[in-house]
Amino acid sequence: MVNIRLSVNKRIISTTVLFWRENQTYIADLCRSFAMGPKRKSEEGNGTPKKAKVCADIPDVTKIDFSCEAKTKDGKKWNMKFSSWNINGIRAWCEKNGHSYITAESPDILCLQETKCEKNKIPRDVEIEGYHRYWLSGDKEGYSGTGLYSKVKPIEVKYGLGIEKHDKEGRVITAEYEKFYMVTAYVPNAGRGLPRLGYRHDEWDPDFTAYLKELDKKKPVIMCGDLNVAHKEIDLANPKSNKKSAGFTPEEREGMTNLLSEGFVDSFRELYPEEKGAYSFWTFMGNARAKNVGWRLDYFIISERLKPNLCDNVIRKDVFGSDHCPITLFMNL
């Protein structure tokens, strides 16, 4: 059995599971439909090379079981679902049908990082019915950028930290709800050769932590996103060889420890303190994802006083479309 996604001239025309032997006719149809071009007659143009992309072994997101029976420690069932995903370019993600995940998972709030796209260039296909959408991009074209989908309209949405030096890269969106603040962040990567480690450790980390502390004074905080750090050795496949790599330097790990010491909880590690091999990012290089040579860089960080409301935190490692996979938090609020 193998999964195939077929797109012609960048338009996905089929996603399906093929069982060999039984499906030769089906495969022929699939190929014919692609070879003849997209359905719209106007686009035909006989004789032109039509380029199709086929991806094999991509699980169909609509067939994944996203149900969850998790409860709080005192037995209350979850009533709010949050998801977070670094999508590595919303335009590429959209072409790969990444947004079909939204309907399949159907979270109350979905946070996206690395949209790499200005608001007015965001493809229309990502407008999913039933969600309000909020987008933030920075000064640099095609770099960074975050987004937030919400079933319920937030009381207020704020962009950035309110600190100029941090707010040029479209990294933080804060949405205020009745009972909590939702914050999504795409934390600055220290970079190859660690050129931005100083900025990250000395400027960003303290200011971002202070920002969350400030919010936490008013309402409990649910913060999520790509924090660009694997906190402990258990959070990446190769801790030994990565002590000087962006995402696992002592400085970055310390920043995360500091954050947690200020009254916040890493919800995944809280629930699964011993779980190994739980990663949310795999480099595209060297087939890392297939070998699960990954990093846990994506988190739901919650205010300590939300611990009694915590039901579950799941890593959706079977969802493709980016070098990160989505993560989902279940809460009773």
Add this chain to the structure above:
Amino acid sequence: MVNIRLSVNKRIISTTVLFWRENQTYIADLCRSFAMGPKRKSEEGNGTPKKAKVCADIPDVTKIDFSCEAKTKDGKKWNMKFSSWNINGIRAWCEKNGHSYITAESPDILCLQETKCEKNKIPRDVEIEGYHRYWLSGDKEGYSGTGLYSKVKPIEVKYGLGIEKHDKEGRVITAEYEKFYMVTAYVPNAGRGLPRLGYRHDEWDPDFTAYLKELDKKKPVIMCGDLNVAHKEIDLANPKSNKKSAGFTPEEREGMTNLLSEGFVDSFRELYPEEKGAYSFWTFMGNARAKNVGWRLDYFIISERLKPNLCDNVIRKDVFGSDHCPITLFMNL
């Protein structure tokens, strides 16, 4: 019937013609072979998305009839075959198996333009047995560049015009043979908004023409390449709307007229003075090639005294792999 070329992870695994109905089993095999990944076990990595590119409606170059019975005016059969092709990036061209054209056509000399590649980055796959290869690239990475394949080793190969201001972009290769000079050129494009029209008309065109005249004093010249001009209205699909477009300005057309007035012949137009719709370039935009909305930008220009040796000049419009197609000249020499 449809032509399919299938490559997995950038490695072409199959090029074939599919006849619907008869070939369902074959298609199934094709898909299985791709879905299971390339043959080499070491590359496998189960569970990873494998990306395949499929191109439909690409004629198989090995099935094209390149034979030619043409003779000179006084009835002598051709004994030398020359081809020229602007390949729009030798690396992309190679991935598309563009070089299979060389074996299929088997010209004595093949000239390439727009290789867009430094000598040491040229893929090994283009090393075709039986040919000497000569490469020229300019200062700017991934820009311009020319190449020459020759079955017979030339007496001498020279690069550029010997004029510094013209020789930084890898545009001209001259190969001296016993009976003639072979010159291939990628003439500077005037550019969108015609920023380089002045350079092209006032500097390049006169110097290049003078260069050819100089060679012509010693031996007859066969010059070919992308001259980046459609000479007359008959040489492009939309002359009316392109009078101010690069490639059809009065200045560029005049440059070509000047060249021909200095004792050179446009071999194609010499043979087919009335033939319309004979183009060698089609923009990728708007399905231009399928509609034959093209330009004749590629030429074999020969010394007037070679006219008695001219057998034929054919435009290989069924050969894909670039936004230009190859052209082939048959001579009795």
Add this chain to the structure above:
DNA sequence: CGTGCGAAG
């Protein structure tokens, strides 16, 4: 529309 590049991850 498609090439190659370079920055970034």
Add this chain to the structure above:
DNA sequence: CTTCACACG
């Protein structure tokens, strides 16, 4: 290895 931007065509 993949994204996007940009230059160039």
